[in-house]
Amino acid sequence: MPIETWLIFTLIIMIIGSIVAIELKNLLSAIIAIGIVGLGTSICFLFLQAPDLAIVQFLFEIFAIIILVRAFIKTEYHHMDRKSGRVAISIITVIILAGVLVLSLDMFEALPEFGEPTMETAKYYVENAHAARETHSANLVTSIILDYRAYDTLGEITVLFTAILGALTIIRIKSGSGKEEEDAE
Amino acid sequence: MIIYVLCFVLFLVGLYGVLTKRDLIKIILSLSIMEYSANLFLILFAYKKDAVFAILSKGENPVMVDPLPQALVLTSIVIELGITAMLVALAIRLYQKYNTFDITKIRRLSG
Amino acid sequence: MQNKGMTVIVKTITRFTVWVIILYGIYIILHGHLTPGGGFAGGVIIALAFLNIMLAYGRDFTSDWLKINLLHDLEATSAILFLIIGILGVAISGSFLANFLSKGKLFRLVSAGTIPILNIVIGIKVCVGLFVVVWSLALFHITKGGTE
Numbered sequence: 514m515p516i517e518t519w520l521i522f523t524l525i526i527m528i529i530g531s532i533v534a535i536e537l538k539n540l541l542s543a544i545i546a547i548g549i550v551g552l553g554t555s556i557c558f559l560f561l562q563a564p565d566l567a568i569v570q571f572l573f574e575i576f577a578i579i580i581l582v583r584a585f586i587k588t589e590y591h592h593m594d595r596k597s598g599r600v601a602i603s604i605i606t607v608i609i610l611a612g613v614l615v616l617s618l619d620m621f622e623a624l625p626e627f628g629e630p631t632m633e634t635a636k637y638y639v640e641n642a643h644a645a646r647e648t649h650s651a652n653l654v655t656s657i658i659l660d661y662r663a664y665d666t667l668g669e670i671t672v673l674f675t676a677i678l679g680a681l682t683i684i685r686i687k688s689g690s691g692k693e694e695e696d697a698e
Numbered sequence: 699m700i701i702y703v704l705c706f707v708l709f710l711v712g713l714y715g716v717l718t719k720r721d722l723i724k725i726i727l728s729l730s731i732m733e734y735s736a737n738l739f740l741i742l743f744a745y746k747k748d749a750v751f752a753i754l755s756k757g758e759n760p761v762m763v764d765p766l767p768q769a770l771v772l773t774s775i776v777i778e779l780g781i782t783a784m785l786v787a788l789a790i791r792l793y794q795k796y797n798t799f800d801i802t803k804i805r806r807l808s809g
Numbered sequence: 810m811q812n813k814g815m816t817v818i819v820k821t822i823t824r825f826t827v828w829v830i831i832l833y834g835i836y837i838i839l840h841g842h843l844t845p846g847g848g849f850a851g852g853v854i855i856a857l858a859f860l861n862i863m864l865a866y867g868r869d870f871t872s873d874w875l876k877i878n879l880l881h882d883l884e885a886t887s888a889i890l891f892l893i894i895g896i897l898g899v900a901i902s903g904s905f906l907a908n909f910l911s912k913g914k915l916f917r918l919v920s921a922g923t924i925p926i927l928n929i930v931i932g933i934k935v936c937v938g939l940f941v942v943v944w945s946l947a948l949f950h951i952t953k954g955g956t957e
Binding site: 520524527534557558564565569570573576577581602606607610614621622625626628629630638641642651652653654662669676679681 | 699700701702703704705706707708710711712713714715717718719720723724726727728730731734735737738741742743744745746747749750751752753754755759762763764765766768769770771772773775776777778779780781782783784786787788789790791
């Protein structure tokens with residue numbers, strides 16, 4: 514079967530999974546159901562011949578689920594009841610978004626065909642294995658992120674560092690039981 | 699073309715979750731759905747028919763897929779984890795202060 | 810997360826498997842320029858191994874074994890190491906983050922200049938950063954009605 518059939522099948526499963534994940538009332542089930550979307554994109558990356566990305570997406574998705582489950586598992590959670598005014602807002606939002614989808618169908622005609630990328634910049638890297646001969650590394654994606662565009666990787670490390678620092682600072686401000694327990698160690 | 703439309707539908711499902719849900723955790727989950735669909739959409743542009751992945755093996759020179767969007771999406775996946783970690787820390791702090799996850803109630807109580 | 814850890818069976822099996830996981834993570838980091846993977850994937854694998862120890866043995870044992878204060882300093886140090894390699898590139902080759910070491914032959918483990926070194930630095934940074942976040946979330950008790 515061609516690749517497109519598998520991709521359409523996986524995308525339909527992901528859409529159904531995402532609708533289930535945001536409509537479930539039980540919180541733990543919703544967090545686990547988000548795993549359908551994350552692991553589904555990892556499978557799609559494997560179909561699209563990107564093994565580097567499939568490994569990274571799979572691992573980071575599992576870590577995100579671990580952080581979400583750990584942070585919310587201890588709260589005593591009150592269920593929120595539906596108010597009648599929210600149903601009207603939901604229906605209006607669905608109609609507006611469906612209208613956006615129908616109006617943007619023309620835009621998808623202008624994109625290149627699936628399976629025929631333009632590859633104007635990447636011709637330099639791929640033709641005659643030029644990138645491999647310059648940097649002597651067999652993995653082209655690694656040679657792009659760590660040799661040709663290493664400055665972008667520096668920016669990414671900075672963003673990750675700042676986000677983790679921000680998360681640590683928010684948790685530590687006046688957290689009585691947490692801070693005293695750490696000082697006592 | 700239908701693959702691009704399905705990926706856009708996934709993005710719109712996430713957008714619906716951000717706009718209409720009252721629960722802070724559902725908003726975080728919907729933001730993650732939007733992020734996954736955006737990364738998938740970029741990689742859909744990089745696929746070449748009957749081509750193999752972008753790693754050389756000894757003595758062969760096949761037709762390869764486009765490696766440039768893959769390098770950029772690698773950055774995006776890592777940043778998305780940082781965003782989720784920071785949002786979870788923020789949500790915990792809000793629960794500790796206001797004792798609820800409902801965003802309509804958080805607006806009305808005073809600090 | 811509990812302070813005491815889990816049962817004896819879990820502790821015994823973790824004692825063997827956690828080293829295999831760390832070895833696998835180091836393999837993925839070092840072979841980043843030959844096979845798919847690289848610094849980011851290997852860093853997360855080692856962070857998950859440390860998380861395994863924290864779940865199986867409890868928080869007190871892990872904080873003694875891993876020296877938590879050292880981890881906070883290690884995270885900041887690895888960011889500075891990346892910048893030092895970049896500045897060395899300016900000093901030797903004339904442009905920031907240039908590939909200034911000798912490139913070697915294709916398909917060998919020691920090749921491609923600064924690419925394996927940068928992979929190791931990124932691996933350390935991602936591993937330590939993610940573990941510190943989960944550690945702080947584990948210490949934090951969510952209580953109702955304000956801080957306690």
